[in-house]
Amino acid sequence: MVEVKHYKRTAKKSFSEVMTDYPAAHPNAPIVLVNYGPIGDILNCIPLSAKARCVTVEHLTVLNRRAREEFRDLVRKVIGRPVRAALEFGGTTRAKRAVAVDVSRSMAPVLSDPRFSSALAATAVAPHASEIFPIDRRVHTAVSVEQAVERLHSIQGDINALEAPVTELLGTYEEVIVLTDGLNDLSTLRSASEEFAAGSCFRVTVRRPEST
Known part of the structure; x- marks a missing residue:
């Protein structure tokens, strides 16, 4: 489960709610919160039982290769590498x-x-x-x-x-x-x-x- 935010600044309350509500609604799914700007250390604000399934990726922009590659690797862990259909x-x-x-x-x-x-x-x-x-x-x-x-x-x-x-x-x-x-x-x-x-x-x- 991926939640995408476009905030230029961190929003600790909003981000913490996402990382609390989503794990509860999807008890078997990994949860990823990505944001255009910073996220900060919000994982300490969520229940310990959900923390192992939660990951954040901040500063996810076109120019930030490190963040893009980090997000790509997280997705591939779940769905695998892309397969191109032969023509x-x-x-x-x-x-x-x-x-x-x-x-x-x-x-x-x-x-x-x-x-x-x-x-x-x-x-x-x-x-x-x-x-x-x-x-x-x-x-x-x-x-x-x-x-x-x-x-x-x-x-x-x-x-x-x-x-x-x-x-x-x-x-x-x-x-x-x-x-x-x-x-x-x-x-x-x-x-x-x-x-x-x-x-x-x-x-x-x-x-x-x-x-x-």
């Missing part, structure tokens, strides 16, 4: 492959290379998904093939740490084609690589591990 072609055939492009900082020269843009458009067609997943240390929002060149340039990439986002995509797709300028991050995954776009980067095909 369908013609309403019948489910896509088994996805295309992901490394947008970390080192890829900036590659993304500006016209050879890369042409090669990317040729790669992201059926039977591959018609969307492209930008990745660095996480999976960004998918972009369409038509918008890919412009949108990939606009993403302010983070560090190159591709194993986690590729593993996340493999939760939905049997195979992920990764376009990247480095191979070390994917060395622990079952993959095969080749030069791509006239040698400007690598095309790495990563396959989901077979069930045992």
Whole structure:
């Protein structure tokens, strides 16, 4: 159970009431109170029996990465990691492959290379998904093939740490084609690589591990 507040200042009485009433109404649920501004130490004001299920996240704003990641982790503890639905072609055939492009900082020269843009458009067609997943240390929002060149340039990439986002995509797709300028991050995954776009980067095909 999540209660969202938009107060610029702490409201101890109001916040304490939330953390008292919600645990009583939902005796088996974890309770999270988030606020745009500060919350303060209110957990000492609630019944001891409910305290173990109550968490607060203050200063939850777009610019506060720490708070956003803390809230994300709390949600994932309850519902798990998000699963992206594979696309369908013609309403019948489910896509088994996805295309992901490394947008970390080192890829900036590659993304500006016209050879890369042409090669990317040729790669992201059926039977591959018609969307492209930008990745660095996480999976960004998918972009369409038509918008890919412009949108990939606009993403302010983070560090190159591709194993986690590729593993996340493999939760939905049997195979992920990764376009990247480095191979070390994917060395622990079952993959095969080749030069791509006239040698400007690598095309790495990563396959989901077979069930045992």
